[in-house]
Amino acid sequence: MESWLFLGTILVIAVIAKNKALMIGVAAVMVLKLIPMLQPWLLKLGSSGD
Numbered sequence: 196m197e198s199w200l201f202l203g204t205i206l207v208i209a210v211i212a213k214n215k216a217l218m219i220g221v222a223a224v225m226v227l228k229l230i231p232m233l234q235p236w237l238l239k240l241g242s243s244g245d
Contacts, residue, residue, distance in 0.1 A: 198228070 202221055209217035 199225075202228075 202225055206218065206221045206225075209215075209221060
């Protein structure tokens with residue numbers, strides 16, 4: 196949970212500073228952190244299509 200707060204804080208700072216490279220980098224890391232959390236949901240979604 197602390198890592199999400201840290202990334203969110205950095206994202207807010209990047210938005211305030213209008214630093215697009217930092218915004219993209221932080222957003223990419225956040226998306227990569229979401230993949231393991233979404234895996235069970237994606238597996239259910241994939242199995243329901245059979």
